[in-house]
Amino acid sequence: MIGLVVFTVLGIYIVICLMITKFIAKRISNPKIQLGVRALLPLILLLPPFADELIGKVQYDKLCREAEDVKIYGTIPVGEELYFPDGKWRRSSSGPLLSLDESNRIESIYKSLIEYQDAKARIISAAIPIRAREVSIVSRQDGRLLASMQWYATSGGWLSRHFENPLFVDAQCHSSLFGEKLSQKILPFNKTK
DSSP states (O other): OHHHHHHHHHHHHHHHHHHHHHHHHHTOOOHHHHHHHHHHHHHHHHSGGGHHHHHHHHHHHHHHHHHTOOEEOOOOOBOTTTBOTTSOBTTOTTSOOOOHHHHHHHHHHHHHHEEEEEOOOEEEOSSSOEEEEEEEEEETTTOOEEEEEEEEEEOOSTTGGGSSSOSSSOSEEEOSSOTHHHHHHHSOBOTTO
């Protein structure tokens, strides 16, 4: 319901911006200047409701680029308990289908080796609210830090917060080296195991 109200108010705002542009353009006698006013003034008038998110996007995108950097401090070499004999990852979503029992067994082994620990989210001061969280992956066997990475999330600017997702930014970002790829880096295949 709130989204419908926001769309209605936004529609009215756009109509008002176009009316103001038409009113001002009519009073200009030079056709080139009049054309420039008709082209640029609506854009200038439409920017304020989105300004915080557009400015915040620059800040958020910078953080998201930095989040691509995953720090790997150590590994736990594993054998065929998590890999097939040919070295392919057993937990792969693109691999062969495993029975439920086999899948549960592999998941149990995986969870016995590493643990994901999320630090408490902190708010970063920016044009839009940005939540930051450091995710650490530790060895369950000896508590050793194996990897760490940053995760960021936002609800966008003041206008976007009335919608399910932000208008100009992704709702969250983290390294593309997440999930299976990161697990394989931390738990590399050791054929001799």
